[in-house]
Amino acid sequence: MRKIVFIAALPLFLLSACNRWLDVNTDPNNPEGVPPELNFPSPELFIATRVGGNIFNFAGFFAQYWTQAPEAEQYLKLDTYDIRNELLDNDYTYLYAGALMDLRQLESRAVADNDHGAMLAVVTLKAYAMQVLVDLMGMAPCSEALQGTQNPMPAWDKGEDVYSVLLQELTDAIAQVEANPQAASITKKDLLFKGNVAQWTGFARAMKLKLLMRESGVKNTLPEAAALIAEGKFFSGNVAFDVFAAEQGKDNPWYETNIIGLHRNHSAAYPIVEYLSANADPRLSVLFNKPVSDSVYRGNFPGWRDQLGDDKKNNTYSTPRVAQTMPVYLYTQSELQLFIAEAMHRTGDSVKAQKSYEAAIDESFALHGLGSAGALYAAGGAYAWNAANAVEQIGMQKWVALCMVNHAEAYNELRRLGYPKFSTLGAEAIKSAPSAYTPGDLIYPKNSALGFGSYVNSLPYPVASSKLNSNTPPALPATAKVWWSK
Numbered sequence: 001m002r003k004i005v006f007i008a009a010l011p012l013f014l015l016s017a018c019n020r021w022l023d024v025n026t027d028p029n030n031p032e033g034v035p036p037e038l039n040f041p042s043p044e045l046f047i048a049t050r051v052g053g054n055i056f057n058f059a060g061f062f063a064q065y066w067t068q069a070p071e072a073e074q075y076l077k078l079d080t081y082d083i084r085n086e087l088l089d090n091d092y093t094y095l096y097a098g099a100l101m102d103l104r105q106l107e108s109r110a111v112a113d114n115d116h117g118a119m120l121a122v123v124t125l126k127a128y129a130m131q132v133l134v135d136l137m138g139m140a141p142c143s144e145a146l147q148g149t150q151n152p153m154p155a156w157d158k159g160e161d162v163y164s165v166l167l168q169e170l171t172d173a174i175a176q177v178e179a180n181p182q183a184a185s186i187t188k189k190d191l192l193f194k195g196n197v198a199q200w201t202g203f204a205r206a207m208k209l210k211l212l213m214r215e216s217g218v219k220n221t222l223p224e225a226a227a228l229i230a231e232g233k234f235f236s237g238n239v240a241f242d243v244f245a246a247e248q249g250k251d252n253p254w255y256e257t258n259i260i261g262l263h264r265n266h267s268a269a270y271p272i273v274e275y276l277s278a279n280a281d282p283r284l285s286v287l288f289n290k291p292v293s294d295s296v297y298r299g300n301f302p303g304w305r306d307q308l309g310d311d312k313k314n315n316t317y318s319t320p321r322v323a324q325t326m327p328v329y330l331y332t333q334s335e336l337q338l339f340i341a342e343a344m345h346r347t348g349d350s351v352k353a354q355k356s357y358e359a360a361i362d363e364s365f366a367l368h369g370l371g372s373a374g375a376l377y378a379a380g381g382a383y384a385w386n387a388a389n390a391v392e393q394i395g396m397q398k399w400v401a402l403c404m405v406n407h408a409e410a411y412n413e414l415r416r417l418g419y420p421k422f423s424t425l426g427a428e429a430i431k432s433a434p435s436a437y438t439p440g441d442l443i444y445p446k447n448s449a450l451g452f453g454s455y456v457n458s459l460p461y462p463v464a465s466s467k468l469n470s471n472t473p474p475a476l477p478a479t480a481k482v483w484w485s486k
Contacts, residue, residue: 039106040121040186046099047129048241050091051408052328053253055132058087059407060320062456063399063414064442066266067300071314074265080303082449083478085460088136092462095129096145103129104146110185116177117197118185123173124204127166128330131211134162135412136459138482139473153469156461159483160219163211170208174201191243192330202235206336209234213339214416215484216346225343234336238367242327251324259322268318270430271420272403273299275396275440279382286368287404288318301427303445322404334363334401335409338394345390354385357394364401395419396440414442415457415485426452450479457481 060066061078068079077084103126110119134140142162144154157165177197186195193199209228212221244252248260258265268288276284277297284297291298292315300317337360344353358377365373377383386393395417402410414420423430423441430437444452456478466472 039102040118041189041191043099043102043106043125043129044191044241046094046102047125047132047330048328049253050094050099051132051330051406052241053257054091055136056254056328056407057258059411060266061302063403063407063410064269064271064302064420065403065407065410066320067269067302067304069265069267069314069317069319070300070304070312072262072265074262077449080445080447080449081454081456081478083456083460085463085466085475087462088133088459089462089464092133093464095133096141099129100126100146113185115182115185116173116180117182117195117200120173120177120197120204121186121190121193121200123169124200124207127170127204127207127211130162130166131207132408134159135214135482135484136408137461138458138476138480139461141465141469153471155471156473160215163215167208167211170204170211174204174208177201191241192239199235202233203239203331205231206234206239206331206339209336209339209343210331213343214412216343217416218484218486222343222347226347229340229343235331236333238327238329238333239331240327240329244325244327246324252322252326252328255322255324255326259324264314264319266320267314268297268299268320270299270301271440271442272400273297273318274437275420276400278439279376281376281382281400282370283364283368283400283403286370287321289321291315291317291319301431301446302443303447304427320404326404329367329405332363332367332401332405334360334367335398335406336360337363338398338401342391342394345387345394350387350390353387353390357385357390357397360401361397364397367405391417392419399440415482422453422455454479457485 057075058078061068061075068075076082103122107119107122107126109115110122130140130142134142138159139156140159140162141154142157142165144151147154178201181197183195183197193203205228209225212225212228216222216225244250249256251260273284273288275281276287288297290296293313297318298316337356341353341356341360344350344356358373361373361377361383365371373383375381377385383393383397395413396419398413398417399410399420402413420440420442423437423443425436425443427443427446430443444454448454450456458476458478458480460475460478461472466475
């Protein structure tokens, strides 16, 4: 895969944004000789625009945070699980030809300069970008990737092999920087941590924990995860790309496309609205707007395209609240605490599991600027800890905490944990008898390309790869599970 092959496909928005926002080199595709502190924002931007843009959008449908608005049809295929091979083309291209290629250049510079701080940041971002891709597809080029003309057709590696590489690279980078503490050269322009090596170390450790927990169902990684948790040293606050402005071309990428460019394409989904409403969760009011027609929060059913009467009106349903300046969250404190809670529960420490579970809810409230969450998880509260039902509770809280925050991770975790689970009832049955529905259960689309009872468990390998790389594997059905969810 050569960067020159793909770069022509990059959108003007993304390329111009690098110049307007970040003041990087005038030719971001040829970074040789450019100080790393000036070029480092480029891969951060590539990752943020993909995680917070197209991936945020389609994963929001799969996590059932939103559905296609009834008077629009831009995303009808997503809403009905009619998945096209081109779905990941741009994300795959930007992350490989953009973020990962830039990181490869920065890695070479860090090695030459013996800059362990910069190397740690590079390795952590590489792990993040690779994890996003391999978790969506189950496989990805890794061991032979990014070699340019030396190997323009890299092999695709199994997901478990990619994880092994990423975990080893993170382990080595953390050990190097902790053995040789130093300031990183990326301080001036690093848009995530301003070159704070302790925060980058904490992010790298949290990435290790995520990878270990994600594969814990198929490999014995819990002892290593528990040891990592015992050491602590995770990041504080949230890992967020937070430089957006209330100006066209400088705003949140999902907002840019779906509010400015494509208006009124999304309605709130029935499962998330019903769950938050049933539990009197105040996050409902910061995640969704009330319908224009009345003051009752209301979600639409996935894949519901043959409604009658008022059901066809956009103003019947709540809409998602995504601000023009909303950050792209790569990893939140709430998500981290829920991984810790799960690891502690699975290793038998219910006291620590409960503490992290409750901290995660508090952190989610804090992210949205809400007050105390204590009443919800106190004894007798809707979210009170129950060790006998801990995995479901953790899964449900992760689903809520990642809503309008990081939809890719919500999609990953519901596939891994199995929560929220799917209702055994169809959309029509639920609409006819709402009391029979368990709030929060996902609902198979009324009109599904996969048929009732089937889900999008993995995404197709991009056409951008299959056309240029003969080593791209044969396509799998969308119902095929990725390796860690089996």
